[in-house]
Amino acid sequence: xxxxxxxxTELAVxxxxxxxxxxxxxTLGGVECFQLIAEMRNTAREAVLPPGLHPTVPPALSLQAWxxxxxxxxxxxxxxxxxxxxxxxxxxxxxxxxxxxxxTAADGLAGTYxxxxxxxxxxxxxxxxxxxxxxxxxxxxxxxxxxxxxTPMAADDVQYTGSLTLAHTPLGLRLVQVEATHQxxxxxRLTARLGTFDGxxxxxxxxxxxxxxxxSVARSEVTMPAVRFVCDPDAYAWDxxxxxxx
Amino acid sequence: xxxxxxFELSTxxxxxxxxxxxxxxxxxxxxxxxDELGFxxxxxxxxxxxxxxxxxSAPEVFLTAVAAQTSxxxxxxxxxxxxxxxxHPIRVAERAAALDIISNGRLELGTARSSTWTELGxxxxxxxxxxxxxxEFCRVLPKMWMQDEFEWQGKAFSMPARNVLPKPLQDPHPxxxxxxxxxxxxxxxxxxxxxxxxxxAAGYEEQERRTAEYYRRIADCDPVGxxxxxxxxxxxxxxxxxDYRVAREVGVPMVNSFNMANAHLYWTREAYPTQAxxxxxxxxxxxxxxxxxxxxPSVIKGLPEGVGVGDPDHxxxxxxxxxxxxxxxxxxxxxxxxxxxxxxxxxxxxxxxTEVMPRFQSADARREPVAAPTTxxxxxxxxxx
Numbered sequence: 001x002x003x004x005x006x007x008x009t010e011l012a013v014x015x016x017x018x019x020x021x022x023x024x025x026x027t028l029g030g031v032e033c034f035q036l037i038a039e040m041r042n043t044a045r046e047a048v049l050p051p052g053l054h055p056t057v058p059p060a061l062s063l064q065a066w067x068x069x070x071x072x073x074x075x076x077x078x079x080x081x082x083x084x085x086x087x088x089x090x091x092x093x094x095x096x097x098x099x100x101x102x103x104t105a106a107d108g109l110a111g112t113y114x115x116x117x118x119x120x121x122x123x124x125x126x127x128x129x130x131x132x133x134x135x136x137x138x139x140x141x142x143x144x145x146x147x148x149x150x151t152p153m154a155a156d157d158v159q160y161t162g163s164l165t166l167a168h169t170p171l172g173l174r175l176v177q178v179e180a181t182h183q184x185x186x187x188x189r190l191t192a193r194l195g196t197f198d199g200x201x202x203x204x205x206x207x208x209x210x211x212x213x214x215x216s217v218a219r220s221e222v223t224m225p226a227v228r229f230v231c232d233p234d235a236y237a238w239d240x241x242x243x244x245x246x
Numbered sequence: 247x248x249x250x251x252x253f254e255l256s257t258x259x260x261x262x263x264x265x266x267x268x269x270x271x272x273x274x275x276x277x278x279x280x281d282e283l284g285f286x287x288x289x290x291x292x293x294x295x296x297x298x299x300x301x302x303s304a305p306e307v308f309l310t311a312v313a314a315q316t317s318x319x320x321x322x323x324x325x326x327x328x329x330x331x332x333x334h335p336i337r338v339a340e341r342a343a344a345l346d347i348i349s350n351g352r353l354e355l356g357t358a359r360s361s362t363w364t365e366l367g368x369x370x371x372x373x374x375x376x377x378x379x380x381x382e383f384c385r386v387l388p389k390m391w392m393q394d395e396f397e398w399q400g401k402a403f404s405m406p407a408r409n410v411l412p413k414p415l416q417d418p419h420p421x422x423x424x425x426x427x428x429x430x431x432x433x434x435x436x437x438x439x440x441x442x443x444x445x446x447a448a449g450y451e452e453q454e455r456r457t458a459e460y461y462r463r464i465a466d467c468d469p470v471g472x473x474x475x476x477x478x479x480x481x482x483x484x485x486x487x488x489d490y491r492v493a494r495e496v497g498v499p500m501v502n503s504f505n506m507a508n509a510h511l512y513w514t515r516e517a518y519p520t521q522a523x524x525x526x527x528x529x530x531x532x533x534x535x536x537x538x539x540x541x542x543p544s545v546i547k548g549l550p551e552g553v554g555v556g557d558p559d560h561x562x563x564x565x566x567x568x569x570x571x572x573x574x575x576x577x578x579x580x581x582x583x584x585x586x587x588x589x590x591x592x593x594x595x596x597x598x599x600t601e602v603m604p605r606f607q608s609a610d611a612r613r614e615p616v617a618a619p620t621t622x623x624x625x626x627x628x629x630x631x
Binding site: 001002037039054056057058060084086088089090091153154156157158159161187189213214216 | 503513
């Protein structure tokens with residue numbers, strides 16, 4: 001069984017802080033979520049994950065771009081890059097970077113769930129013939145993807161695995177389990193192309209999404225429950241998982 | 247009750263040529279002993295690219311060696327991945343027939359479609375198509391074996407009239423099975439007159455539900471071949487020791503290492519949105535299985551109910567329970583990631599054969615060639631093997 005080899009302190013550069021764990025869930029309404037999955041080469045397998053997580057074989061990256069119409073932080077857009085992994089036996093995505101269109105939402109996502117949010121431009125255009133998604137920081141495009149030829153799917157045909165963010169918490173530097181529930185009203189599968197991807201711009205130069213596997217776009221309401229568990233990033237999940245209520 | 251052994255040929259890191267050699271040859275030694283002890287089946291899976299979990303990508307080669315080194319045990323090619331990018335159906339029919347000849351009519355043929363993106367993506371398979379091509383394969387394979395002139399216009403492949411050669415020794419053809427991981431596939435097996443080959447551990451309650459529905463449906467099946475193979479086999483683990491504490495110390499880490507490796511596979515549903523793969527992994531049923539009762543003196547802490555790890559009395563009780571819910575065979579994984587020393591594996595098999603198997607099979611049955619309990623559908627030609 002292989003495990004991450006990244007140094008946790010290096011991964012924690014840019015980590016945000018959760019001052020206290022909220023007991024309330026967050027509901028995001030009118031969400032459009034574009035998700036692209038791509039395989040990476042083995043150079044980005046163990047080296048981008050903390051020792052407590054296990055990579056998938058082959059290593060895989062997911063790029064998500066969201067338009068959120070309603071939230072406690074108002075309307076916003078965001079993009080998330082995650083590396084597919086296992087925490088214990090569970091399928092997860094380790095969040096490498098998050099770009100959010102408003103400072104309010106960036107701070108809300110960081111302070112509630114530990115997303116390493118930076119404020120930038122996220123443009124997600126969803127039309128009848130496909131999807132365009134562009135993410136920019138300080139005017140530099142760090143991801144651009146297109147999805148064409150949408151094919152309708154059933155509402156539960158797309159899988160969203162839970163996320164793990166690395167954040168400073170009241171329990172210390174921890175992997176924070178974020179388990180969003182997507183209630184989708186429409187799902188389409190797309191033929192996708194990843195035109196631009198700048199790993200360094202996302203904070204991890206080793207990211208290498210060279211082979212696009214799939215893409216989808218869904219309209220949903222997303223519920224993000226309050227954080228219940230965190231994990232020591234240097235320990236396997238069965239030893240290092242803690243309840244935040246203890 | 248039939249007893250089989252089941253091979254993934256899992257290989258721990260660090261990988262080396264010597265480690266893979268040892269895994270293969272340990273497996274062959276286990277097969278020779280299983281043949282001698284009276285086990286009924288040897289099954290070998292087909293998986294590709296699944297690092298550590300399974301290095302069994304050419305099971306027909308492994309099984310040919312098994313056939314050559316054994317005399318009575320049945321040889322389970324289980325399961326062939328029925329997608330044309332991996333296996334052309336003509337080649338499946340040819341290889342299976344040759345293996346049936348080499349094994350003197352001891353072949354069982356399992357069919358499957360693969361569940362991981364690691365495998366499907368590696369062969370550029372469209373996940374939407376695998377259930378369709380699996381169905382097509384199931385329908386054409388018996389025809390290739392039974393007809394002297396076979397032609398086909400289908401989705402997975404087409405061919406002009408040819409005589410697919412050789413024909414299997416078993417007449418009309420070897421028993422066919424479907425590997426069952428996700429709930430519902432047992433119904434696909436039943437409707438086609440195929441055996442139900444469980445390859446993920448389920449709890450008693452879930453297996454009882456699946457088994458009852460299988461038997462209900464197969465009674466009205468439309469068989470794809472010349473025989474109906476009405477059998478329900480499940481997958482399990484085996485580590486048998488006189489002292490249940492030793493069994494637990496050795497067996498639990500072995501079971502857990504296999505389940506963890508299984509959970510770490512990159513499942514198709516995670517990578518590719520499709521209606522064809524509705525579950526994330528195949529360990530779900532095992533995860534939901536009930537824990538054994540706490541007042542059981544041989545309770546194996548850390549394992550769900552029904553797992554074949556324990557002392558002989560525990561295993562007898564466990565197998566009786568499986569038998570009571572209609573399971574006709576259990577295929578045991580003897581090792582995982584080489585967690586158990588080869589000598590201990592062989593000793594576990596011997597103890598099982600001495601203390602457990604006689605409760606379920608006569609000594610004569612364990613010496614004779616294993617029969618395939620298939621039936622010929624009404625109105626069909628061909629003799630029973």
